[in-house]
Amino acid sequence: MRFHRPAPITSRPRVSVVIPCYRYGHYLPGAVASALDQDMLDVDVLVVDDASPDDSALVARELAARDPRVDVLVHEQNAGHIQTYNDGLAKASGDYVVLLSADDLLPPNSLTRAVALMEAHPRVGLVYGFARSFTDAPEPVDDVTRSWTVWQGHDWLSRSARAGRCFLSSPEAVMRREALFETDLYDPRLPHSGDFDMWLRTAARWDVGRVNGPIQAHYRVHDANMHLTTYAGWLTDLEARRLTFDILFDERAPGDPRVAALRPTAKRALAREALRRARHVARDEAAMDVADDYVRFALETWPSITGSSAWHATRVSLAGGNHRRAGTVRRQASRVRDHLVWRRERRWGV
CATH class of the missing domain: 3.90.550.10 (Spore Coat Polysaccharide Biosynthesis Protein SpsA; Chain A)
Known part of the structure; x- marks a missing residue:
């Protein structure tokens, strides 16, 4: 850059x-x-x-x-x-x-x-x-x-x-x-x-x-x-991005090893985002089915996600119980992180 x-x-x-x-x-x-x-x-x-x-x-x-x-x-x-x-x-x-x-x-x-x-x-x-x-x-x-x-x-x-x-x-x-x-x-x-x-x-x-x-x-x-309207929903968006990356790695630049090496990076990022969204929707008991869909997407996309702290935090959020305060702290940290990401991208574009 x-x-x-x-x-x-x-x-x-x-x-x-x-x-x-x-x-x-x-x-x-x-x-x-x-x-x-x-x-x-x-x-x-x-x-x-x-x-x-x-x-x-x-x-x-x-x-x-x-x-x-x-x-x-x-x-x-x-x-x-x-x-x-x-x-x-x-x-x-x-x-x-x-x-x-x-x-x-x-x-x-x-x-x-x-x-x-x-x-x-x-x-x-x-x-x-x-x-x-x-x-x-x-x-x-x-x-x-x-x-x-x-x-x-x-x-x-x-x-x-x-x-x-x-x-x-x-x-x-x-x-x-x-x-x-x-x-x-x-x-x-x-x-x-x-x-x-x-x-x-x-x-x-x-x-x-x-x-x-x-x-x-x-x-x-x-x-x-x-x-x-036609394509509403974050899960639909995640699925579309996964397909887009797959086409990139499989068809767009299959002979470029530098591009191929980015596949696990992209898959891991998509899985982590899916878990973040699962934790977000888990606050609403009526949306637990949607949270489960996000978790399934994360597992399909990056099976090794089960060994991460994000996976543990998501399982805790979906289980409910006495973890409300910890969940509040995570949500506040997530809001701060999202704001910092927005400020960086507004200024520099990435």
Whole structure:
């Protein structure tokens, strides 16, 4: 990992922004406008409407009629979000590519900041930053970049394996087009973790960069978010991450011993997280079946977890009895740990 002083763009690169849309026509004007609000870049936007039953396609066509930088692709039949992503990305022709959900927003010049890093570091295939969630309106953005971080791909991959998860939300990600097409786009086997798979595959071949300081994307939280509806549940998320890591180790980089060596690290991290979540839900007697599911997941993922202190603590929590005070202390320690992790990732991205 190396820190670098930010440098301005000296050329005028082209960035293709793909905006998949399904029944989000009311969000489209904001998303498109935010993507185009970038200095020192030539930005083109492609809205891909997945046969929305509302007026989303009409809204997209009206936006395209008003601005030649905007184009529209409309599916005649609903194809699902993975195919929608891939249909749009396959048409991207810019030097850099962004996938922006129709309900999310990009701050002014966020793409400029990310592209500046990649222009200065040709081996960087993926750049991200801090994505701030919002509900009604995003907060104002301080656009001062404090520094750039550049990791060798394997270093970033190793950190992701140790955490057992992804460090990106998605709208803050900017990819070099060559890196994007080396990944073969989104994998339909991973409807819940396709983004994570994309970042892992990229890090296996390219370096990874981060813009430190400003908010690089606004992630909208609402009742229709896919992660809160179709794929709700932490256990589902854990299972998807396990499958994503398995595909990485078995298919993405099977000939790279450095990547293969990360398998036990990732499995151990996932098992430990499952036990933490089992201890959390065990506070509610009505959720004991869910706690047992987490324990089973941990055992399947990393059988050696039974020799750990985390396993003992989980068995104590599930047994109940006279361990309430100890459980309270563990919960307080867990909250402190989670807050420190959040602060570190907010500042440095890993």
